[in-house]
Amino acid sequence: MNAWEQVRQRLQGRRQGFSLDRSFYTDPDVFQLDMELIWYRQWLFAGHDCELTRPGSFFTMKIGDHPLIILRDRQGVIRAFHNSCRHRGSLVCTAEKGMSARLVCPYHQWTYDLDGALVFVRQMGEGFDASQFGLKPVACETIGGYIFICLAKEPPDFAAFRAVMDPYFAPLGLTDAKVVHESTIVEKGNWKLVWENNRECYHCSGSHPELCKTFPETPTFTDLKAVENDPELGDLWARSEASGLPARYRVDADGQFRLMRVPLVGDAVSYTMSGKPAVRRKLSDEAPDGHFGALLLYHYPTTWNHVLGDHAITFRVTPLSATETEVTTKWLVHRDAVEGVDYRLDNLIHVWTETNDQDRRVVEDNAQGIASPAYEPGPYSPIHEGGVIQFVDWYASFMDRALKDGDAVLSSVV
Ligand code: FES
Numbered sequence: 001m002n003a004w005e006q007v008r009q010r011l012q013g014r015r016q017g018f019s020l021d022r023s024f025y026t027d028p029d030v031f032q033l034d035m036e037l038i039w040y041r042q043w044l045f046a047g048h049d050c051e052l053t054r055p056g057s058f059f060t061m062k063i064g065d066h067p068l069i070i071l072r073d074r075q076g077v078i079r080a081f082h083n084s085c086r087h088r089g090s091l092v093c094t095a096e097k098g099m100s101a102r103l104v105c106p107y108h109q110w111t112y113d114l115d116g117a118l119v120f121v122r123q124m125g126e127g128f129d130a131s132q133f134g135l136k137p138v139a140c141e142t143i144g145g146y147i148f149i150c151l152a153k154e155p156p157d158f159a160a161f162r163a164v165m166d167p168y169f170a171p172l173g174l175t176d177a178k179v180v181h182e183s184t185i186v187e188k189g190n191w192k193l194v195w196e197n198n199r200e201c202y203h204c205s206g207s208h209p210e211l212c213k214t215f216p217e218t219p220t221f222t223d224l225k226a227v228e229n230d231p232e233l234g235d236l237w238a239r240s241e242a243s244g245l246p247a248r249y250r251v252d253a254d255g256q257f258r259l260m261r262v263p264l265v266g267d268a269v270s271y272t273m274s275g276k277p278a279v280r281r282k283l284s285d286e287a288p289d290g291h292f293g294a295l296l297l298y299h300y301p302t303t304w305n306h307v308l309g310d311h312a313i314t315f316r317v318t319p320l321s322a323t324e325t326e327v328t329t330k331w332l333v334h335r336d337a338v339e340g341v342d343y344r345l346d347n348l349i350h351v352w353t354e355t356n357d358q359d360r361r362v363v364e365d366n367a368q369g370i371a372s373p374a375y376e377p378g379p380y381s382p383i384h385e386g387g388v389i390q391f392v393d394w395y396a397s398f399m400d401r402a403l404k405d406g407d408a409v410l411s412s413v414v
């Protein structure tokens with residue numbers, strides 16, 4: 001039996017409502033399957049279009065074996081390319097971010113235009129056809145201030161997600177915002193443990209004293225089955241929608257993404273120690289006045305997000321190995337907000353900097369305990385961990401479907 005069949009058998013034999021077998025959190029073969037079947041095939045959050053302020057602005061990232069360049073071209077269009085020179089394969093962009101009128105490979109200076117076309121080479125001889133050696137493009141879409149990329153040759157449909165996300169994010173001004181702080185941490189745990197931890201607040205009271213001042217632990221907010229009947233949510237949704245802000249819970253048929261507004265604790269309007277705004281300016285000039293809680297978005301497998309009235313915090317998950325995951329957090333405010341005048345950076349980032357570190361610790365403790373020979377899958381709380389059950393069910397059914405496709409899957413990747 002090959003690795004694919006073994007994994008499929010283990011998924012089919014798993015106990016629903018229980019955590020997964022150890023191999024799903026530790027085994028390099030399962031990790032490779034996760035990469036090939038999910039990460040190399042699905043739409044992934046890359047960054048924000050407001051980070052690419054001018055033509056020639058770029059940033060780089062890496063998904064598994066794929067180094068990538070994301071840039072804004074001369075026409076203002078955001079594009080993505082494989083960061084692999086068509087001469088002998090060197091990285092073309094070695095910086096994490098920057099600005100460049102053209103992309104010049106540092107090895108032998110092959111030079112690419114911002115649309116990926118090869119425009120300059122030295123002494124390649126008669127008959128060299130530069131048009132055959134442009135940078136390889138990667139599928140790229142922007143929506144509501146977010147850049148998504150997909151490594152598959154034939155990416156899955158993006159239109160359904162766009163149609164749902166657009167009305168929620170159009171009034172929020174993220175396209176014109178600015179990132180004023182970002183942090184990247186490595187959590188020594190499998191990417192699924194990072195997600196499982198994110199999808200419940202069962203751990204919040206024991207781990208997150210700062211976040212709990214303003215973010216509700218209410219289990220109905222993470223349990224997809226309970227949200228419809230929650231009166232507090234119903235009230236917030238009605239108020240928000242009356243002010244032109246879509247707020248109601250939306251989830252796609254496969255459970256890959258969800259959007260909804262949730263109220264904060266008491267009178268809190270932002271994730272600060274006092275609950276007061278961290279930024280004096282609203283995130284968007286167009287947004288209605290008033291307090292509308294936080295808009296939550298998750299999109300498996302890469303991102304979860306909290307958009308408040310005064311700022312947004314966005315998260316990008318990047319698996320590094322079976323037992324290491326990078327989490328990048330960005331704080332966005334109004335483009336014209338001035339540090340020291342409209343906000344204090346330490347106040348703005350305090351709660352989530354602490355929360356991220358606390359989450360890193362619980363994920364790493366979780367990973368170490370799972371590595372014990374004594375570990376066996378344990379039951380999720382149906383009251384508090386409905387979100388985790390949903391995530392694991394999404395993962396298991398997605399993998400099961402993809403594994404059915406067998407080897408055909410591998411050829412779908414560029
Ligand atoms: S590898 Fe890029 S120019 Fe030679």
Ligand SMILES: [Fe+2]
Pocket residue numbers: 197198203204207208358359
């Ligand atoms: Fe947490």
